[in-house]
Amino acid sequence: MARTEYYDDPEAPEPNSLVVAASAVVTDDQERILLQRRRDNDLWALPGGGMEMADSLPGTAVREVKEETGLDVEITGLVGTYTDPRHVIAYTDGEVRRQFNVCFTARVTGGELAISDESTELRFIDPEDLVDLPMHHTQRLRIQHFMEDRDRPYLG
Template identity: 80%
Template structure:
């Protein structure tokens, strides 16, 4: 299934769903960030995805990191909330969503890196190398907020 992301685009289709989601910034011991190349868009992104009915938001982030990367993590903090109504995600199956995303920080506790059906590549990326990767604006914003080491989470 293909995915197209829009941001502040008057040509974006009208949303027909709202999805609560969680993502995580996972850094290794060298300060590199775990990213996945999404199969549905070809863009690099933090691991994350939609909340299921039995999940908590932190539990969603932990589950999604495991499903998408093979790594076990524990939540260590909060980067922020990302609820901008100008961000629209359209899927080829007809779903057009607004996404309410909570982005956490997490540390690796186990597991082995492994690709999922949702990704074509996993990589730990040094902050200095991030600009070279194709990535949606909303992903860059979360990473920027993480790298700023804010005292308070971003609320937006």
């Protein structure tokens, strides 16, 4: 199923669902950031996804990282909350969602890097190499907030 992301676009379809989601900035010992190239839109993104009824938000981030990358992680902090109503995601099945995303920081505790059916590529990427990657600006914003090493999480 393909998806199209809109931001502040008057042509964007009206949302018909609100999804609570979590993502994670996972770093390795060289301070590189784990990104996946999404199969549904061919853009690079942090691992993450929707919360299930039995999940906590940190648990959602841990589960999604495992499902999408094969890695086990431990949550180490909070980057911020991302709830901008100008960001709309439309799927080919007719769902048009607004997402309430909480982005965490995490470190690898085990597992092996493995591509899932949701991605075509996984890489730990040096922050200075991020500028050349095709990525939605909402993903770049989360990474930027992480890189700023803020005293407090971003609330937006």
